[in-house]
Amino acid sequence: MYGVLLPIDADESWATAQVATAANLPNAAADVVVYLLHVYDDPEWAEASSPTETKAGEEAQAFLEAAGVTVTELSRYGTPAEGILNAAEEVNADLILMGGRKRSPLGSALFGSVSQQVTLDADRPVVVTGDREEEGLPSHRCENCGEEFYTQPDLDIPTCRVCGGTNVEQVDLQERVGAA
Secondary structure (H helix, E strand, O other): OEEEEEEOOOOHHHHHHHHHHHHOOOOHHHHEEEEEEEEEOOHHHHHHOOHHHOHHHHHHHHHHHHOOOEEEEEEEEOOHHHHHHHHHHHHOOOEEEEOOOOOOHHHHHHHOOHHHHHHHHOOOOEEEOOOHHHHOOOOEEEOOOOOEEOOOOOOOOOOOOOOOOOOEEEOOHHHHHHHO
């Protein structure tokens, strides 16, 4: 089995890109196990919680399992980068599959980045996927006419700009990943 460590936080667009990449690995359903990880800053939460308690984690697990990929949940305590690197070593992951936002070189230098720290400190391959909104996937769809909207997933859209319908729904993670 090929072990993929997939650390998630609450960002659904990052999780969308991460699970799409994992599910599209060669022979993913037969040969890949995904370790779905969330690193908590509170040791009690880490002990009592799982990554699927976030919406991003719940949807990531559902999509991966629907794609036939084996999923194992992990919760760790500490700083995100430290928790990710320690978990990768514990499960002997073949790959760390990170989500992340694009930053300018100056932004990375000033604010740092978990993805950057993991990439620099890991002793195994790291892939950073970015987020799906940047790739032009719709966040909402009108159920009446099919018009798609490309905006923030958590934005409420009261009416469709084409048909005036009020049934504009957020596109769920599996639909966005399936469109990729």
